[in-house]
Amino acid sequence: MEFNLNEETVLLKNSAERYLREKCPSSLARELIEDRVGFSKSIWKETAELGWLGLIYDQKYGGFEGAFFDLFILFEEMGKVLLPSPFLCSAVLSGLVINEAGDDSLKNEYLPSIIQGEKILTTALLDEQGGYDAQTPGVEARKTQTGSYVLNGTKLLVPYAHVADEIILCANVKDEKQGGPTLFKIDGNAEGLEKAALDTTGSEKLSALILKDVAASAESIIGSVGQGDVYLSKVMPKATVLKCGEMLGGLQRVVEMTVEYMKERHQFGRPLGTLQAVQHFCADMATYLETARLIAYQAAYLLSEGLPCAKEISMAKAWCGDAYNKTTRIGHQLHGGIGFTEEHDLHLFYTHAMVSALDFGSSWSHRSKVADELGI
Amino acid sequence: MEFNLNEETVLLKNSAERYLREKCPSSLARELIEDRVGFSKSIWKETAELGWLGLIYDQKYGGFEGAFFDLFILFEEMGKVLLPSPFLCSAVLSGLVINEAGDDSLKNEYLPSIIQGEKILTTALLDEQGGYDAQTPGVEARKTQTGSYVLNGTKLLVPYAHVADEIILCANVKDEKQGGPTLFKIDGNAEGLEKAALDTTGSEKLSALILKDVAASAESIIGSVGQGDVYLSKVMPKATVLKCGEMLGGLQRVVEMTVEYMKERHQFGRPLGTLQAVQHFCADMATYLETARLIAYQAAYLLSEGLPCAKEISMAKAWCGDAYNKTTRIGHQLHGGIGFTEEHDLHLFYTHAMVSALDFGSSWSHRSKVADELGI
Amino acid sequence: MRFVFTDEQNKFRQEIRDFLKSELDAGTFSVDVSGLVGGPDQEFSRKMAEKGWIGITWPKKYGGQGRTYVEKMILIEECLRVKAPIGYHFSADRQVGPALMAFGSDWQKDFFLPKIIKAEDGMQFCLLFSEPNAGSDLAAVTTKAVKEGDYYIINGQKVWTSAGHVADFGWMLARTNTDSSVRGHLACSEFMIDMKSPGITVRPIINIAGAHSFNEVFFDDVKIHKKYLVGEENGGFKQIMAQMDYERAGIERLMQNYPLFEQLKNHVKEMDKDKDGGYFYAWVRDQVAQLEIEYNIGRLLCYNTAWVVDQGQKPSSQAALTKAYCTQYEQRLNDVATKIMGPVSQIKQGAPWAAFDGDLAACNLWGPSYTLQGGSVEVLKNIIALRGLGLPRK
């Protein structure tokens, strides 16, 4: 057991922290909430140039063959500033799906442009009820006589769909010979595809996708028919752990800003931080941070090393989601009225916590997976 | 809505409190733990003379036709001093079962002597796993050719079985024509009945009953064959609510003794009660007490008035059990080492809380009943 | 003891329900989970006034009906069930009226009470208590009221003023003794202040739900006649503590997001029980049963507090305990509902996929305020410990 970061990772972490602190002050994050596009194109370009988008991909696609753990560290840093970015949906989810399921020509066609940030893809995961179940993905693909497909159904809460060049989604192919959950790649402006921007509590731009007789060629299938759930199940663990990193970064900032405020803010003639109730709340926050850090780092490490870690990932996601939520709650309680104002940063983290805890499976569903792993 | 006790109830409550405070100091409760019999025969006699045992029974059996609510108040007071007594198992459970299911001759034979404390009965409810399910009561009654029955099986955690003159239990009659859960009354010294005293965490004397070919005549059946679960289901709500009263009394004492100690005990050069963490803990305790009081009183009132209250009873039992446990936990945390010593009273309440929360259905099972009542 | 309502009370409740249903059916208002009570609507308040449902506990001589606080709670409970728009008269009815009756001058009572009770123009109140450096610690207020002849000159700043931008009158705590060696507890007074007075500037504070519910209020040489001083000079702190009990004694702290609870229970009845091997439904069932217990207990606490007031007792520790418990329930409801509804809980009103038509998203955003408004849970616990249990201050 060694709990320190490797030297190169420390260098990467520090430089990422510096870069993001400079480029993404909270004022930018707020601006982007109001912005239609919802992310900074210049930062997006720079993250590509810094090699972040391609960090874990093969060199032949322009990647850097870096460790997954380092990517996790980047997400932790992005979480600290709540950088709005299609990084996760494009360069992680969509890129990895293609990397996992695509053939060489598909990879050669897409990965370099994803890695360079030239193309933005997104992957639609949730059905109309907000559920994720690749077996019943909420979109149906009817095979036509010509061998192409017609897609109908709804996908919900799809990040950055409004700017995505192409959209990956899982649809259920109805075919007697070979059917089942299948990954399709459709154009962001496909005919019959309605993209409804959703007004949500969080800061990320999310859309509903309503597919009405959207035509998809057989070539638009990624990988094999009926294997969509298998491909996704290989990619989801990574996205889940990166979300843990993002939550961890946010959690850390909430603890920092709250403890700082408790040192400064005076009430009853002395700093609030001298009150025992405040001190105990802060100790609880510190405990959530430390525990979330350890359990998330463990999952990221094991996944990065290619070691078995299904249970560890679910433990991390369940715990980090709860810990982040509880910490932002305490943060609000200690900040009082000021934290409830739009101009304070705290609420950005509060809603981020709430939404992130539900992304890629709720705490309950991950506890259920832990139970599965325990054989109960 | 009126939240004050009626005048007569106040009188009864005050006199019961005075009586019990005088007669049942904690030294007695501790002595009785060591005692083989486990309760004070003189107090038992006096509670009969005071009319407590017969409070809710018909005058024709020597009862006083008092309100059930007043009986609840007595249990609250007994809970404050943790009076060890076969009151609940004999004069409530067994008496009410006979009152509910017995014919006139049975009532005439038993109720007066139960009410006068001359006979002690107990009712065995739990099966070998500690479960309560009148449908599968854990004892089988095989009908013989002569029309009598042979009982086999085990009952667990039966209060005061070691001194009971007779024992009521539910057994499953195996008979093609008319079978099912049936109440039997067997002699406390019946042949084939092994009574194993159980060493438990609580102060009440509990036994396991192992029935090996215990003979029971057809006359020993209370009520009709196959109706045992129905009779019990009419009596259990009352016992459950009285247990809430007992818990409420204990809870109140724990709050009192802890708050008192926090005013006296000095650490860091001032009373512990000046520490904000201590104050907040005490506020939590007070909240558990007040909430438990309201929800328990509500159930007792409704039951006493004959109004529908299945949901209210389950709400009371679930909440009181949790509140009492949490309160004793806080009590221990605030008392520190001294509360962890055998000579301090606190642990009597701690184990009482733990055991009572499991009696007559755990908090979980009562929440499940609340869900049933909600139609979910 | 009687844990049921009287026939008369049940009839009263039915009367209110019928009224509210007909208003809802007529589209006068719609259920809204944001904010403590439904928004200000003078027209609606007038209808309530006509029914005699403002100042219902006030003595007949002020136009009230001298009914009990339990009956008032029945009224408010029914209003909150559908979040009826009682915001115009709510503060005046709950706090201002009782405070005037307790501490006001004859002129003040005669002038304000009849107007409030009829929901007349100019009778919406806001509360000017908190300041940037006097939040939980009200004794630290620094807004000054300096007497000059028949007038007081006000200078300073208030914050977290709900409805400050629409209110006609403010109910203010200000420091009248400028000797800084005198503790704030003995140096403050209460005033009523016309919000249109020259020198008052109101600046909006947008909250995290995107709503303009709070304000900063600045006072720059604002002049008020001494007849607007309420009660004794320098006796304001004591008065305000007594009034706070009434602020805390209401059922509005339990039911701010009540419509969510109804919707959640209905949802659970309809949900797919077999999802995730039935495990999820079992968990939901247990969570909702626990909420049902907690809600019912909160309701008993509220009615008990109302009953305590009806007995002529000060409900101070009782009200603090009730509010602390109830607001924590409101947060738990919000949390549990979010966990049950999952990702669609983040979708705001407008989209067809929004959980409970966006009510859950709204509650998510208002959630952090539940346990802060009108005294944080921690301040309330201090009150329970010190005033209720008599724990030592030092």
Add this chain to the structure above:
Amino acid sequence: MRFVFTDEQNKFRQEIRDFLKSELDAGTFSVDVSGLVGGPDQEFSRKMAEKGWIGITWPKKYGGQGRTYVEKMILIEECLRVKAPIGYHFSADRQVGPALMAFGSDWQKDFFLPKIIKAEDGMQFCLLFSEPNAGSDLAAVTTKAVKEGDYYIINGQKVWTSAGHVADFGWMLARTNTDSSVRGHLACSEFMIDMKSPGITVRPIINIAGAHSFNEVFFDDVKIHKKYLVGEENGGFKQIMAQMDYERAGIERLMQNYPLFEQLKNHVKEMDKDKDGGYFYAWVRDQVAQLEIEYNIGRLLCYNTAWVVDQGQKPSSQAALTKAYCTQYEQRLNDVATKIMGPVSQIKQGAPWAAFDGDLAACNLWGPSYTLQGGSVEVLKNIIALRGLGLPRK
């Protein structure tokens, strides 16, 4: 970074497991959930000593192996998994040795360390810190040590002394500066004291589990030679704070009732899944999964703290956080297990119906002590806030 053990560490763990298994099989001891670690058994400690498993982190010059604290934690973790009887040397190994190495004289080191490390006769230690009026507040100790020539004369009383009735030596904090105007933090010293010294009276305290695990210890003109003073006179408080970190840094605060967890998981695998419509099992499943998460996190916290020590850093806030978290987990485990097992959880060892052969009843009774021993959760949270987060004291 490496969240796995090295091959060598895994080998070491296996070696310990093999040893413990053979001892268990041979009936040398049985698993016992009462008490922090398995009871004192000098014979067993000698076997451990022969393996080099006492003082494993100590430098070679004192007979140790200079291994890491992570390796020591592997050792203790395996011992606690089966609650091996390491009580004879546990305190001396964990605290006394490191304290002597840090603060002791050459004579003390040469005399005690080799004896401790070999589990020789007379080397069981007890800790004489707490007093009736100095529990959480150790600076308030009043037991006096007055110097007379080459000796100190001890008078006073200690309490909560685990193993005080069987220990050979006591490790004591006493006040050496009798000037009451000097704060306790600067007035206390540490001593080692032969428990057979004339003037010492040990009185048992029976705890709520019915066990004699604590004692009161009275000192009546007890004379100890100055060579038993550890470190600086009046420097004891500072020393003890440093030692406390080691007391808190162990995995024994997570695993006191570990056997319960294993038994619970096995029980759940076998239980009737369809009882109560399957709802109960679903609830149990969720509860146990949560415990599994909490346990795993606790374990990471412990190993992290050990690693921090290996880096040569003081683990003070880290150790406090770890202990506060872990002891709360132990209580949660106890609570959840009780709720799952139901009424049979109250049956003590001996009856065939007892849950987990009475282990659960034992844990029920020991439960209240988990979050109190060696610094209550509240004291630990103060340390996290003040030392870890730098919140102001005043």
